Amino acid sequence: MHxxxxxxxxxxxxxxxxxxMELAVYENMPDQVKTSHEDLERDGFSPNPFxxxxxxxxxxxHKTKDGKGIGTGLMAKVAQVGVEKQCVRLQLSVLDWNKPSLDFYIAKGAEDLTAKEGWHFLRFHGQTLDTLAKEAPKD
Amino acid sequence: MHxxxxxxxxxxxxxxxxxxMELAVYENMPDQVKTSHEDLERDGFSPNPFxxxxxxxxxxxHKTKDGKGIGTGLMAKVAQVGVEKQCVRLQLSVLDWNKPSLDFYIAKGAEDLTAKEGWHFLRFHGQTLDTLAKEAPKD
Incomplete structure (x- = not known):
């Protein structure tokens, strides 16, 4: 296929x-999506994009849910862009119950650093982020 | 103190x-540091910095290992810069045995998403990253 x-x-x-939003629904966390398409336009297409x-x-x-190599093609292209920019790591986070995705990444050679080295993933957001920001020392 | x-x-x-390198030695992984100061100069101080x-x-x-609010000051400033740029999350990864750091972040209001939601942290690097990059579809 092409x-x-x-x-x-x-x-x-x-x-x-x-x-x-479709991904967030699959991950049972649609309420966590706070980013609008306007935010995406601003953050990705300004002079110094995020x-x-x-x-x-x-x-x-070909628009079916069967594997057609599209997922691998996307991941591989991300890796290629990274290697061209001299990145040495490609990192991502996956939910532990998302066995199809975990299996896919592991089969492609990814290491599970949470299982192997004990890395935990932490987040500040909402009120805790604002509160922390307010503790910043004055310039 | 100032x-x-x-x-x-x-x-x-x-x-x-x-x-x-000092952090990597503390984390028992000095062999994982591949980034030189020349890389840092290139990646952080070019027109579109990484x-x-x-x-x-x-x-x-004041250069002692006692807490003097310097860690909080740094974290809070990162949060402030993020909030000013309209970021909604500040995320970081911590080793599970690094109890002082975990306690510090949790006390500041961070959520441990690995414990709470089951997020795992995955990495492609070295040969697996190169192999993946070579699978990219042609433009």
């Missing part, structure tokens, strides 16, 4: 926003 | 590199 992986454009932000994004363009007849 | 938190300059990269960094300037007489 599909194309390309850099996202500003016009893709509504679709990216929809896919972020993120880059890749899009897989898939012909209509 | 200390100042300021944005890092290119001239700080040798000190930043030394502190990265990272930002804060430096705490501490008077000589």
């Amino acid at each position: 599909f194309k992986v390309r850099a996202a454009a500003k016009e893709d932000c509504k679709d990216i926003s929809r896919m972020i 993120y880059e994004c890749l899009i897989a363009e898939v012909p209509d007849e | 200390f100042k938190v300021r944005a890092a300059a290119k001239e700080d990269c040798k000190d930043i590199s030394r502190m990265i 990272y930002e960094c804060l430096i705490a300037e501490v008077p000589d007489e």
Whole structure:
């Protein structure tokens, strides 16, 4: 089959926003999505963007949930972009019950650093982030 | 006591590199440090930098290992910079045996997402990263 992986454009932000929500629903945490497509447009397409994004363009007849190498193609392209920019690591976080994704990444050679080295993942957000920010020393 | 938190300059990269190694030694993984101070200079001080960094300037007489609010000052400044840029999350990873750091972050209001939601931390690096990159579809 044919599909194309390309850099996202500003016009893709509504679709990216929809896919972020679809992922969050799958992960049972739709209430955690606070980012609108306007935020994505501002953060990804200003002079010094906060993120880059890749899009897989898939012909209509191949739009099924079967594996067609699209996931691998996207991951591999992210790795290629990283290697070209001299990055030495590609890191990601996965929910422990998301066995299909964990198996996929491990099969591709990823190390589970939580299992192997004991890394925990911590987050400040909402009120705790604001409170912490207010403790900053004056310039 | 007086200390100042300021944005890092290119001239700080040798000190930043030394502190990265000091942290890695504390974490029992000095062999994982692959980043030189030249890499830090290139990645942080080019037109579209990959990272930002804060430096705490501490008077000589206060350079002890006792808590003096310097760690909180640094963390709080990171939070402040993030909030100003409209970030909604501040995330970090901590080793499970690093009880002093875990306790510090939790006391400041961080949530342990590995314990609470089951997030695992995965990494591609070295040969697995190169192999993955080579699977990228052609443009």
